[in-house]
Amino acid sequence: MSAQGDGGYDEYVVTLENDIVATVVEPAADGPVPAVLMLHGFGSFRDEVGNMYQRLAAELGQRGIASIRIDFRGWGESGGGMENSTLTGMVEDAATAYDYLLTQPFVDSAHLGVLGFSLGGRVAIVTAAEHPDGYQSMALWSTGGNISPDFLGQEALDTAQAEGQVTVDLGFREVTLGADFFESMTAYDVEEEFVKYANAFLVIAGTEDESHDYLNWYLENAQGELRAAYGVEGADHIYGVLGDDQTYADSVITTTADWFVMTLK
Structure with missing residues (x-):
């Protein structure tokens, strides 16, 4: 099923290997375009809380960047059963989505980005470590360190x-x-995996969330020359997205879209 976006892009649902359901945004363009893989957090799904990933994908699509956002196996519409879900399986799912992007003619495989929210941020770190030359830009939302x-x-x-x-x-x-x-x-070990990645890096966290304590660590240990940290003053783990005031969430979406435009286009 396909829908035409307001900004000149198509959005459609695909099923990848292992019954992974994903939504793809494909901008209208004459040639290949950059693309971003979006990895959702624990207990969530591919559009993310408050549809933050859906909203970001639309903004990226309007600005000429493709994206794919997946439901990890056992979550959302993907198969596999929640009780069978594991962090290692999520990393495998991210690799499956990465491989899918490499096969798409509308994707410029030399300009790929990855975004992770919370637990999805840990998955993003590992998949970037496993493909150190594959991703030119990474962004993390509300991502701390190792989880017990x-x-x-x-x-x-x-x-x-x-x-x-x-x-x-x-x-x-x-x-x-x-x-x-x-x-x-x-x-x-998230800290050991993180330093294997050496390209552009952005980390965002609300000041009222525990992940904010890791902003300086990520910034200091990022291996690439282009790195940035954004603390959202007063925001919680989900940037207040379920409330009426969307100021925090909108700022995170816009900042992230600007980042990927700057580092991938």
């Missing part, structure tokens, strides 16, 4: 280990996670 297997509480971890899975109420939805999901949190 007990990040949802010791009780949830103990139940998953004893029973094979656990259902947790996140407040905005319930999720059912297998023991392997928690164990996979230790599969990568």
Whole structure:
């Protein structure tokens, strides 16, 4: 199914290998264009909370940059079952989307970017480390450091280990996670993976979110010459996007779009 965007782009849904569902934005252009892979956060889906990824994809499309945003297996519309989801599987899904971009004639494979939100930011770091020459620009939203297997509480971890899975109420939805999901949190050291990437880098976090504590670390340890950090004063983990005031969310979307235009076009 395809829809024509207001700014001269097509948006359509595709199913990749392993039953990964994705939305592609393809700008109207005479030749190949840059493209950005968007990786959603924990408990979310490919359009992201408050449709922030959908909104960013539209702005990028209007400015001549393609994008693909995926549902990780077990989340959103992708197959696989939530209880089978793992961080390592998410990294595999990101690689599948990367490979898809390389095969598309409308994509300039020499100008690719990757964006991750929260847990998706950790996935972005690892996929960039695995393809150090593949991504020319990376952006992270609300991304801290390594995550402990007990990040949802010791009780949830103990139940998953004893029973094979656990259902947790996140407040905005319930999720059912297998023991392997928690164990996979230790599969990568984010700090070690991050320094394997040496191209353009942007990190954004609200000052009211714990991830803000990592802004300076990311900025100081980024290996590329072009690096930037943006602290959104007063914003929380999701930039207030579920409220009536969209000032924070709009600033994050615009800043990120400007960044990818500057570093990819």
